[in-house]
Amino acid sequence: MSGDPDTRLRDQLARGLAQLGLAATSGQEDALLRYVALLRRWSAVYNLTAVRDPEAMMTHHILDCLAAVPPLHRQLALQPHRALIDVGSGAGLPGVVFALMTSDLRVVCVDSVGKKVAFIQQVIADLGLANVEAVHRRVEALREKATVVTSRAYASLDKFVTTTTHLLADGGVWMAMKGRRPEHELAALGAGIEVFHVEPLAVPGLPEDRCLIWMRPAPGR
Numbered sequence: 001m002s003g004d005p006d007t008r009l010r011d012q013l014a015r016g017l018a019q020l021g022l023a024a025t026s027g028q029e030d031a032l033l034r035y036v037a038l039l040r041r042w043s044a045v046y047n048l049t050a051v052r053d054p055e056a057m058m059t060h061h062i063l064d065c066l067a068a069v070p071p072l073h074r075q076l077a078l079q080p081h082r083a084l085i086d087v088g089s090g091a092g093l094p095g096v097v098f099a100l101m102t103s104d105l106r107v108v109c110v111d112s113v114g115k116k117v118a119f120i121q122q123v124i125a126d127l128g129l130a131n132v133e134a135v136h137r138r139v140e141a142l143r144e145k146a147t148v149v150t151s152r153a154y155a156s157l158d159k160f161v162t163t164t165t166h167l168l169a170d171g172g173v174w175m176a177m178k179g180r181r182p183e184h185e186l187a188a189l190g191a192g193i194e195v196f197h198v199e200p201l202a203v204p205g206l207p208e209d210r211c212l213i214w215m216r217p218a219p220g221r
Contacts, residue, residue: 009033009054016063016204021070022101031100031127032062038123039091046115048091059205065094065152067201068177069101071212075148075173076105085110085146085167087139088154092120092132094177095150099132108144110135145169152177157185161193161215168217176213186213194218 013032017024024032036057043049051057076082082105086095089109099107109120109132120134135142140163149164149172161174168174173196178185181198189195197214 005054006033009036009058012055012058012205013062016058016066019202019204020063020066022066024101028100032097034127035092035096035100035123036062038119038126042091042119042122046119048116048119059203061091061093062097063205064203064210065097065177066101067203067210068094068175068212069098071199071201072098072148072175073102075175075214076102079147079171081147081169082106083144083146083169084108084148084150085142085144085164087149087151087160087164087167088112089120089134090116090153092123092134094152096120096123096127096129096132098150099129100127103131105131107132108135108142108146109133110137110139110142110144112136112138139163139167142167145172147172148175149173150175150177156188157182157213157215158188158190161189165217172216174213174215176215178211178213180209181211182213189215192218 051060084107086109089095089111095107095109111117117134117136124132147169149167151160193215195215199212201210203210
């Protein structure tokens with residue numbers, strides 16, 4: 001393998017995409033690599049992520065989010081409208097990655113921290129992402145609606161659904177990205193929430209447990 005860092009990173013991304021069964025254009029691959037470069041540059045000043053090594057960023061952030069793309073696409077195929085809200089988006093993870101891999105999906109990345117929203121806005125401008133909006137607001141004050149509401153590092157499942165119920169469009173679902181299956185959080189969910197699928201994820205190069213928790217309002221609620 002070449003010793004050039006950029007080549008290693010590109011090869012790492014290509015291998016990960018292949019393992020996940022994801023087809024990406026060269027433009028999408030270039031955009032994901034530019035996203036990592038922006039994340040490194042901004043994190044040196046604003047501490048957006050504790051992960052500083054680019055190859056670790058690729059594994060722990062980009063490939064971690066890409067692993068959820070095939071399940072997301074399966075869910076979106078069942079929805080008449082294609083809109084997603086990423087709650088507590090931080091540096092745009094997973095919303096930016098989802099938008100890059102799904103050009104016809106409208107994505108709203110919302111966070112209450114101004115520097116994080118400013119970073120996402122810079123990413124949108126640099127990558128030309130017409131399908132992404134970055135919103136600096138507390139989630140409780142957001143008035144958008146989406147068919148999928150997601151979070152990666154926002155809160156417990158109970159707090160996640162409680163603070164975002166108003167964001168779900170009719171027939172909408174929650175998709176929570178978690179590490180190990182969170183049994184205590186699942187047990188704490190109220191009777192008004194139906195967990196209809198807990199889906200394990202395999203992230204290329206990451207031996208740690210990952211899963212998606214799919215939820216929706218219980219029938220009659």
